[in-house]
Amino acid sequence: MDSPPQSLLFSFRRCPYAIRARMALAQACVPVRIHEVALRDKPAELLAASPKATVPVLVTARGDVIEESLDVMRWALAQNDPDGWLDCDAEATRHWTTLNDITFKPLLDRYKYSGRHPEQTPEAHRRAAMVAFVQPLNNQLQQSTWLVGDRVSMADVALFPFVRQFAGVDKTWFDAQAIGAVQGWLQHWLDSSLFHAVMEKTVTQKTDAQSV
Numbered sequence: 001m002d003s004p005p006q007s008l009l010f011s012f013r014r015c016p017y018a019i020r021a022r023m024a025l026a027q028a029c030v031p032v033r034i035h036e037v038a039l040r041d042k043p044a045e046l047l048a049a050s051p052k053a054t055v056p057v058l059v060t061a062r063g064d065v066i067e068e069s070l071d072v073m074r075w076a077l078a079q080n081d082p083d084g085w086l087d088c089d090a091e092a093t094r095h096w097t098t099l100n101d102i103t104f105k106p107l108l109d110r111y112k113y114s115g116r117h118p119e120q121t122p123e124a125h126r127r128a129a130m131v132a133f134v135q136p137l138n139n140q141l142q143q144s145t146w147l148v149g150d151r152v153s154m155a156d157v158a159l160f161p162f163v164r165q166f167a168g169v170d171k172t173w174f175d176a177q178a179i180g181a182v183q184g185w186l187q188h189w190l191d192s193s194l195f196h197a198v199m200e201k202t203v204t205q206k207t208d209a210q211s212v
């Protein structure tokens with residue numbers, strides 16, 4: 001007997017957008033086949049499903065294509081949201097996800113790939129990211145353990161993979177900063193079984209020299 005159709009996620013293991021999507025899918029226990037792609041050699045199936053060809057892209061079991069990571073999170077949690085990650089202030093969630101995706105991500109990339117942005121020193125790129133995002137995040141997390149409200153919501157999961165990248169550029173420097181609330185929050189997610197589960201290497205995974 002044929003097995004029922006399954007959703008398919010085009011993913012890249014270290015991509016922060018893909019990590020947030022995989023965590024929401026795992027939290028929702030949505031069965032999904034992960035297709036790990038090489039960003040330098042994107043498979044024809046991904047390009048056919050989504051010409052913009054960023055990851056993650058979810059092709060649902062009924063054939064719908066979801067091309068934005070936050071939409072994948074919302075779609076997954078709409079099926080099953082055991083801890084109420086969607087049950088949070090929509091305006092505050094929009095504020096933080098926008099600040100992350102629109103403001104912080106380009107600054108993070110300039111810091112991470114500072115060799116490609118020689119117009120400023122790596123420290124100047126890092127300072128800009130601290131001022132625009134990491135410090136405000138720390139201020140918020142000093143007021144409440146979780147980003148939006150008094151329990152975990154999709155905002156925490158949507159943002160921490162990016163802060164993980166920021167911390168990873170120079171871990172010694174990051175650990176020495178007076179941003180204890182961010183450091184503790186990040187460590188919580190790095191230690192979580194959900195994060196470990198979605199970072200497991202799959203047998204189908206191809207290696208990609210491109211750093212993300």
Ligand SMILES: N[C@@H](CCC(=O)N[C@@H](CS)C(=O)NCC(=O)O)C(=O)O
Nearest residue numbers: 015016017039054055056067068069
């Ligand atoms: N807005 C998209 C952004 C996704 C994105 O930019 N992903 C990166 C990988 S981290 C990507 O696929 N870049 C295209 C490439 O490297 O060719 C989302 O939230 O899903």
